[in-house]
Amino acid sequence: MKLLILGGTAWLGHQTAAAAVSAGHEVTCAARGTSGKPPAGAAFLQIDRDADDGLASAADRHWDAVIDVSRQPGQVRRAVRGLRGAADFYVFVSTGNVYASQREWGQDEDAALLAPLTDDVMGSMENYGPAKVACEQAVTEGFGSGSRAIVRSGLIGGPGDTSGRSGYWPLRFARGGRVLVPDVPRQPTQLIDVRDLAQWLVQVAEERTAGVFNAVGDTVPFAEHLEAAAAVAGPPGVAAVAVPAPARWLREQDVNEWSGPRSLALWLEDPDWHGMNARSNARARQAGLQLRPLRQTLADTLAWEEAAGVARPRGAGLTQAEESELLALLDAVGAGLSGK
Template sequence: MRLLMLGGTEFVGRAVVEAALGRGWEVTVLHRGRHEAPPGVRTLLGDRTAPDGLAALEEDPGAWDVVVDTWSAAPRAVRDAARLLRGRAGRYVYVSSCSVYAWAPPAGYTERAPVVEGASADADRTDYARDKRGGELAVLDAFGADRSVLVRAGLILGPYENVGRLPWWLTRMARGGPVLAPGPRDLPLQYVDVRDLAAWILGAAEQGLSGPYNLISPQGHTTTGELLRACAEVTGGAAELRWTEPEVILGAGIEPWTQLPVWVPPGSDLHDALHSADVSRAVATGLRCRPVAETVADTWRWLRDIGGTAPRRPDRTDKGLDPEVEAKVLESAGSAGGTEGAGSAGGVGSTTP
């Protein structure tokens, strides 16, 4: 198989490239040159935000079995690439987002749920949901429904993360001491390890799949408790998880998802949208999700290998909770929610009722 990766040097793109190389694929990467491409690829340089950003691709005589694109800004960049490549590539895989669904999608929503209105393939940058939907429309326009794969990803975790969610939790656990752990601890979570996402994308290309797919783990693949215990254990076990009721956290003005990454309160529209998607279509076509302990351990290993500071995308908001705010909430909450050390009973691998 011959892959053209648009991007390919960070997080999702890099995981796709490494997975393709691992399968013996021929890989070409078009990127801006800000980061080194993985060894073993053929490199083309170009900035898709520039007027001549696709010049290297226009001049290259190559043809590919599949194009993978993770673009999340102005949809017209996807439009221009897809139009250029429609006669030179067999299939176009666009890594979109579950954010394209009209707010708020109900728990258990499938790929048939309504999508946001007002998106356009010709648009400049607007907002994340419409930009991603505009990218989908651009791909569909150039490649048609039968040669397009729309990967509607949810929460993505794993090595190379440049958003700041799992790296923040790992760094916080490594610091040790009492940690504000947002309850309930058995709250089910959905996410996908970036390597499992990459493996599914390549499998979709090999199978000749088309259409939209919700791409996250099955509901309840892990829980808040299992995730945070894994983080506490892998970083040395010095953290004490202080489980705190959602009402206390929200009453303190702490923002779910951003200040306490990954977590959103149960029963909210946000939880249904982020952690309650129906992913049976992806599972039926080969999605396999590794245990949360493996994702956490491999991310911690990568984080240590690069010196402990994860790269951050400039177009994403800061993640994490200020230590002073955390301390105040813990002091006011006391120990009503329970204290749990990393090595206590019910650790990683326990069964949640």
């Protein structure tokens, strides 16, 4: 298969290109080249997707399939216009953020979507969902529903996850001692390994599996996610003990949810967002998506985190000083927090 990957130098794109090369395909990564290099065995085509004719060098060749991960509607519209006559099948990697509601558990691909962004450029992450809706529409209008796959990914984790969302908990438990955790044992978490997603994207392109799919992991309660993280951390020098803190108290201490500075990774207090981590993946599984066990993903992510440097800054979690301060405050209020 002659496969064109629009990108292929950053995390998911690079993993996808590597999976395609390993499967014996002829892979070309088309990008500016500022985010890194394509994997060994893949060709590189320098392009500028923001230029009106930026894909001209790709449009004069034939491609069995294209895989696109862009979030900018203008880039996708230009790609569809330029490649419509050059490619047989188009795989677009979208997101679960396209759905109008993130509250309901178990929603499938037929759930209502947000209104599409009308601009060519997504100016901020607040427009991420609408921008991806616009991208999806452009692909469907250009290639038709029978020659395209829309893959709505959930939270991606695994080795190389610089966001810190999948690495924070196993790394923290590996350090040992008292581990501050949000007291939300039943809150859903849903993580797909980047390697599983990449492998399946290649399979979808190979088999020309048309449709719309939620490419998400299995839903796991927060308590089970923490148990898995603790299990893969192994026996630390000082035993790790989870110390639950009420969500209300954490908010009062300016601890952030989900990711970013001074956060507890994957914590989402607002039930209006819990459905984001509890979507149905039945359709994707029926189409061949295979998921490795969560423990394997977390163990491999821990190994990658440790190799990358334990002391380096991360995109999610508490610093050691922040956690120590919070644990001391939690000890001070003690039993008075019960039930809050």
